[in-house]
Amino acid sequence: MPEITVIEAVRAALREEMERDPTVFMLGEDIGKRGGVFLATDGLIEQFGEERVIDTPLAEASIGGIALGAAVNGMRPVAEIEFADFIWPAVNQIIGEAARVRYGTHGRRTAPLVLRVPYGGGVRGGLFHSQSIEVAFAHQPGLKVVAPATPYDAKGLLKSAIRDDDPVIFLEHKRTYRLVKGDVPDGEYTVPIGVAEVKRAGSDVTVVSYGLVLHYCLEAAATLAEEGIDVEVVDLRTLRPLDTDTVLASVRKTSKAMIVHEDTKAGGIGGEIAAVIAEYAFEDLDAPVMRVAGPEVPAMPFSPLLEAEFMPSPEKIAAAIRKLAAY
Amino acid sequence: MPEITVIEAVRAALREEMERDPTVFMLGEDIGKRGGVFLATDGLIEQFGEERVIDTPLAEASIGGIALGAAVNGMRPVAEIEFADFIWPAVNQIIGEAARVRYGTHGRRTAPLVLRVPYGGGVRGGLFHSQSIEVAFAHQPGLKVVAPATPYDAKGLLKSAIRDDDPVIFLEHKRTYRLVKGDVPDGEYTVPIGVAEVKRAGSDVTVVSYGLVLHYCLEAAATLAEEGIDVEVVDLRTLRPLDTDTVLASVRKTSKAMIVHEDTKAGGIGGEIAAVIAEYAFEDLDAPVMRVAGPEVPAMPFSPLLEAEFMPSPEKIAAAIRKLAAY
Amino acid sequence: MTDADLLEMYRTMVLSRTLDQRIWQMNRQGRAAIVASAQGHEAAQVGAIRALDPERDRFYIYYRELTTMLALGITPLELLLGFLAKDGEPLSGARQFPLHGAIDRSRRDIVSFSNVVATQLLQAVGVALADKMRGEKRVTVAYFGDGASSMGETHEAMNFASIHHLPVIFFCENNKYATSVPLSRQMNIESIAARADGYGMPGIEIDGFDPVAVYEAVGAAAIRALSGDGPTLVEAVVERFLPHTSDDDDTRYRPPEELEDIRKFDPIPAMEKLLRSSGALDDALDDEIKGSAQKIVNQATEDAENAPFPEPHDFYEQVYAPGSPGDQS
Amino acid sequence: MTDADLLEMYRTMVLSRTLDQRIWQMNRQGRAAIVASAQGHEAAQVGAIRALDPERDRFYIYYRELTTMLALGITPLELLLGFLAKDGEPLSGARQFPLHGAIDRSRRDIVSFSNVVATQLLQAVGVALADKMRGEKRVTVAYFGDGASSMGETHEAMNFASIHHLPVIFFCENNKYATSVPLSRQMNIESIAARADGYGMPGIEIDGFDPVAVYEAVGAAAIRALSGDGPTLVEAVVERFLPHTSDDDDTRYRPPEELEDIRKFDPIPAMEKLLRSSGALDDALDDEIKGSAQKIVNQATEDAENAPFPEPHDFYEQVYAPGSPGDQS
Numbered sequence A, B: 001m002p003e004i005t006v007i008e009a010v011r012a013a014l015r016e017e018m019e020r021d022p023t024v025f026m027l028g029e030d031i032g033k034r035g036g037v038f039l040a041t042d043g044l045i046e047q048f049g050e051e052r053v054i055d056t057p058l059a060e061a062s063i064g065g066i067a068l069g070a071a072v073n074g075m076r077p078v079a080e081i082e083f084a085d086f087i088w089p090a091v092n093q094i095i096g097e098a099a100r101v102r103y104g105t106h107g108r109r110t111a112p113l114v115l116r117v118p119y120g121g122g123v124r125g126g127l128f129h130s131q132s133i134e135v136a137f138a139h140q141p142g143l144k145v146v147a148p149a150t151p152y153d154a155k156g157l158l159k160s161a162i163r164d165d166d167p168v169i170f171l172e173h174k175r176t177y178r179l180v181k182g183d184v185p186d187g188e189y190t191v192p193i194g195v196a197e198v199k200r201a202g203s204d205v206t207v208v209s210y211g212l213v214l215h216y217c218l219e220a221a222a223t224l225a226e227e228g229i230d231v232e233v234v235d236l237r238t239l240r241p242l243d244t245d246t247v248l249a250s251v252r253k254t255s256k257a258m259i260v261h262e263d264t265k266a267g268g269i270g271g272e273i274a275a276v277i278a279e280y281a282f283e284d285l286d287a288p289v290m291r292v293a294g295p296e297v298p299a300m301p302f303s304p305l306l307e308a309e310f311m312p313s314p315e316k317i318a319a320a321i322r323k324l325a326a327y
Numbered sequence C, D: 001m002t003d004a005d006l007l008e009m010y011r012t013m014v015l016s017r018t019l020d021q022r023i024w025q026m027n028r029q030g031r032a033a034i035v036a037s038a039q040g041h042e043a044a045q046v047g048a049i050r051a052l053d054p055e056r057d058r059f060y061i062y063y064r065e066l067t068t069m070l071a072l073g074i075t076p077l078e079l080l081l082g083f084l085a086k087d088g089e090p091l092s093g094a095r096q097f098p099l100h101g102a103i104d105r106s107r108r109d110i111v112s113f114s115n116v117v118a119t120q121l122l123q124a125v126g127v128a129l130a131d132k133m134r135g136e137k138r139v140t141v142a143y144f145g146d147g148a149s150s151m152g153e154t155h156e157a158m159n160f161a162s163i164h165h166l167p168v169i170f171f172c173e174n175n176k177y178a179t180s181v182p183l184s185r186q187m188n189i190e191s192i193a194a195r196a197d198g199y200g201m202p203g204i205e206i207d208g209f210d211p212v213a214v215y216e217a218v219g220a221a222a223i224r225a226l227s228g229d230g231p232t233l234v235e236a237v238v239e240r241f242l243p244h245t246s247d248d249d250d251t252r253y254r255p256p257e258e259l260e261d262i263r264k265f266d267p268i269p270a271m272e273k274l275l276r277s278s279g280a281l282d283d284a285l286d287d288e289i290k291g292s293a294q295k296i297v298n299q300a301t302e303d304a305e306n307a308p309f310p311e312p313h314d315f316y317e318q319v320y321a322p323g324s325p326g327d328q329s
């Protein structure tokens, strides 16, 4: 099994799906000769031509709305939003329209589109190149929202997303693109949407996370193992629909739960997970459900010390788990 | 104290604030001679002229962006989005920009604007005239989000919103406009942003809610009182920043908590409230934290039986409280 | 255009007007929840469809397209089921407002997902892009009002369609009002068609009371689209004879003289006169056309009123694909 | 325009180029995180400011406005502090990318809140609306690139400004690329100025390498704005001499011949030649201008490098108004 990066996994999934299915095509800004600003589509225009790898004008509403129209008309568009921060002009077409097409036509039309969205911080992106935008989408029934953390999951989930018959928001954490490496088999495989995975088994505390900071949770768990605290780390992988079974099974085992995400806390995904635990695992809980998340400021600042202040880190996470374990 | 409706309270607040402060002006679709589709601005163009009551083109991004520009340049715009369902084209300017102006300029510019947003269902509005849109806004630091349920609160909070130095999303539940009546003093008063209110004191169960269904919770509480279940009903009134003190004080007293909202459940505001309770009132809880909320469908259907299936009702709420009380 | 063509257009216009009046009346009686009337738009709508191929082409309509729907073969009963939110409604299972949803594709490609103004334009462009990619020769028509021209998405749709020479007709029914906002507060120009230049496509303004003029303009646009030359903006200038919807009161914002003026010319009697003067229509035929419209609408009304409301048994269906993650049905 | 005016423009252009080269070099050495260069845009930017009043007018810029900033009196040191994200940076307290935030209003009304392309246009229109409501005679200039012309918000901004005759200048620096996407994939027209017609405002395309032509066009637009006649679209055609930003590699998408071609004409040597031929510039003066630019930039570099990064002590400040609900500072 070759070891590759997250961005390589994304690129491989795109290429293989375009080879497999002629209705798959790509649209977005700078995805052609430029190969995408993160090089996710590097080489695709050379292989598939500019008919199937379309450089759009600088217009995100277009990317959302045209992908939607093409999806309704039998294609499987994979659209790229250059940075998650620029997705807002597209939400009218995604949250307002794509999510409701199937329901609002009683199944007479469907929208099998994928919106790939590089998101997240820790990349010196400042206020407008670091955003976490999952909440607005994960709240909308009709959408599926996927957020892989590893190359294996990125490739397998992107293939599932492209083959899915509903609109999928595919969140790629920018900082993982080149940082996170992992084994990925050469052959064909998919990872199912809607299924979380225990990335590390443990008995003392359950930590639920996703994306970049999932890796920080694993780092923290490794540190704490040396201190005798045995942490189970659950990777959500999909944010809608949530795999509450896996989360609850873990909490029932450990009796202590913490949710960790980079996005700001109030109203973040962590609230939903905590609520599910507080409702369905109440009798099993030995301690308050705790959250580690981004601070209540509008976005991540640019200057290095300010950015560090925003980001959850393995140390911050370990400190919080220590407290919970000691409760 | 005269008894008035919610829409009359809104209109009175707008008129009084425009009389008080010449920098307050209004913009939106059909707010001029038409008086707004709900008549919130009825009579204002006659009193203040079309310079201060501006009918915009059909363009929500404009409403958000122009309000923002005017706010940054010393005015206090009060913008109307005709229906919450049409707010998505404006979020780029509101969530992306207005929320970050103060932080991103380190206080060199500010955005004292109000976005009035008629929202919610139960009005035969179908998929695109019934939406609850609070989640995306309540999650964004830099914004304030207000959602009054009564004429008194609507008037007092709208005045506070207009005088506030930060961008405020002011959510008006359409079904309350003419349905809900209440006493409102003639003279000047304001209701503070960020402060919840116990609308009914009780000792057995805490129910946290806001907007239209707050009234359904009160109805359910009245029914249950006859059955010997004493329900405390907390009206959040502000969704950001949350008044967690009032919520927690109530839960510490009753030891049982339920959150009720019309918006769909997964990722709704209820998750955040439940998480706060599960973290900070854990030791006080005698039962799981429960939620009653809209179902996991993309939006509220039009046909009457389908719409009824979506909406929380006093009966559904009472049934859920009965279960919680019996836990 | 033959007399037979003109007569068929006349028949559709009469049927549309008859049905429209019935629906408006039912709303006033509290029997239909909300209605947007097509009265004043009939000539433009019927003329446009005449120039297109209902089986080949794709129709991204908006809420004021009652005549378009009839011209495409959707029946008065089906439409009335929609207005009454009854079971059997063919667009959305009565989940949506009247005229919203989509017709089974096997029958017609008519789509109007949403009430959100102008969203259909970008979607129509995406639809046409897919056709072009597959080499299918079809026209996609994106219908919209003058109000929709102000939306940013409209700009983006026209720009993209023109860059890629897509087979789209942007068909604007300019009735000079976006609800209560007159053209003068919507734009600082006289004609929306003038915007076409800025996208490098042809734009033409025509009298939307003249179905033949509309037919010709749309026909030329269709030829251009099918030849791979790209989109056209067709602006049909019409009048909105009634308030914006049944929830509106146009006397609040339209001066009485204006309200009187706009009713002075009505394309349906005008068409009648034209057909009579050419000898294609006489009293007997006119009576038959009007009488049969009345009969059809009466029967449809009765049937629609007798139909049940849909029960919520399939409430959770079609949120996600059957069997797919998240499916609760 | 006098020789003194031309000389001052030349001085600013030289300073801008010197500083720009330094910043680019610092990025290449890993000392500056991200840089968007103004090289190729200097003449257009300096010409525009020359026609405006820095104290009276309002400037809604975007990220490529290094020369504009210098022409408005922001110092090389201040700008370098921004590029290095250091304490004392005058726009955002180093919370933002270089050139993003706002200058204290008491000094200049320069705003560039965000990296999100085209958002500044609607905001500028709102700013101008406020000025008009208060009867203040000021011009608001909204700067944008060719790429931004595709965004829906740009359409809406121009439309609203024209309806209300607002004192706005839409100043487009068309360098023919939105990152890697050439004009031919952005629009099916040759000139962005041609869109102005569709809004009922004047549009003018000018050579952005000619600062005097830009000065004249912007001057005329300013007179129109101040007279209450409304907005103007000014399109200055320029070249982007360097990749989109320091993160870009333009050889991936620009043919080698093109990359060679665009450097053949450079407005700064051209200006030097012009001034020399009129006798306004000689070797001594030119040496002084270039030498002093070098000295200023060297000193600023040293000072900026020695400045500390801001500590997070005020991290929670300015989320909300001090003392207001939600304030955590």
Ligand SMILES: Cc1ncc(C[n+]2csc(CCOP(=O)(O)OP(=O)(O)O)c2C)c(N)n1
Pocket (backbone or CB within 6 Å): B029, B058, B059, B060, B082, B086, C064, C115, C116, C117, C118, C144, C145, C146, C147, C148, C149, C173, C175, C177, C178, C179, C240, C244
């Ligand atoms: C994005 C959006 N904003 C506002 C509305 C509310 N609304 C519905 S129809 C309408 C006016 C539309 O005018 P126009 O496009 O001219 O069509 P017409 O009704 O005149 O045929 C408005 C403002 C909406 N549906 N969508």
Ligand SMILES: Cc1ncc(C[n+]2csc(CCOP(=O)(O)OP(=O)(O)O)c2C)c(N)n1
Pocket (backbone or CB within 6 Å): A029, A058, A059, A060, A082, A086, D064, D115, D116, D117, D118, D144, D145, D146, D147, D148, D149, D173, D175, D177, D178, D179, D240, D244
């Ligand atoms: C809404 C939005 N989409 C995408 C981007 C990413 N992006 C930044 S600059 C740019 C190109 C802008 O081109 P143009 O407007 O021509 O300005 P130029 O850089 O050429 O001066 C893109 C695509 C963005 N910042 N905002």
Ligand SMILES: [Mg+2]
Pocket (backbone or CB within 6 Å): C145, C146, C147, C173, C174, C175, C176, C177, C178, C179
């Ligand atoms: Mg209209």
Ligand SMILES: [Mg+2]
Pocket (backbone or CB within 6 Å): D145, D146, D147, D173, D174, D175, D176, D177, D178, D179
């Ligand atoms: Mg450019």
